[in-house]
Amino acid sequence: MASRFVRTGSALAVAVALGVSGCSGSTSVSVVDDPRLEAEFESVLVSGQTRTLGEITAAAGIESWDRMYYFRVPVLMSELNRMMHTPGVTWRNLPGADAEGLIVFVSQEQVVRAVADREPSLYLSGFGTSDSSVTPDVLAGIPRLAVESRGR
Numbered sequence: 001m002a003s004r005f006v007r008t009g010s011a012l013a014v015a016v017a018l019g020v021s022g023c024s025g026s027t028s029v030s031v032v033d034d035p036r037l038e039a040e041f042e043s044v045l046v047s048g049q050t051r052t053l054g055e056i057t058a059a060a061g062i063e064s065w066d067r068m069y070y071f072r073v074p075v076l077m078s079e080l081n082r083m084m085h086t087p088g089v090t091w092r093n094l095p096g097a098d099a100e101g102l103i104v105f106v107s108q109e110q111v112v113r114a115v116a117d118r119e120p121s122l123y124l125s126g127f128g129t130s131d132s133s134v135t136p137d138v139l140a141g142i143p144r145l146a147v148e149s150r151g152r
Helices: 035-047 053-059 077-084
Strands: 028-032 067-072 090-092 101-107 110-117 133-139 142-147
Touching (some): 035 133, 035 142, 053 133, 067 077
Antiparallel strands (some): 067 101, 101 110
8 A cells, every 4th residue: 555645845844843832821833744643543554453542652753742632624723722721822734624633742731742634534532642542443434543532
């Protein structure tokens, strides 16, 4: 199966969003593309084998997080701020119809990374932790990944 993550003509930097916080007052979160994370999720779908969210993020080079949230897109900035308890934060580069969702990693109630989810589609209600299982799933004939919820 050919990888769906090869992007020709552009280099996508894997960058940590800077100037990000939860309630403490920083004012912006930059949403980035992360081909390494997408490839690790894709490997679960292709292999058919369950992995933990911690294994996937470690292999993608994402460190220092304790919760992962997932939002379907389009999502309003006001809704993100309400759900993430980040009043007044500006979310830059929010994905639209070109993405499946938005993945937000949090550490000690501070947003540390926000990633546009392109493919495969994830399903998560509530939040996931490093111990959450990530399992191949199918909905209406469309492959996706189910992420085990650890709370709301």
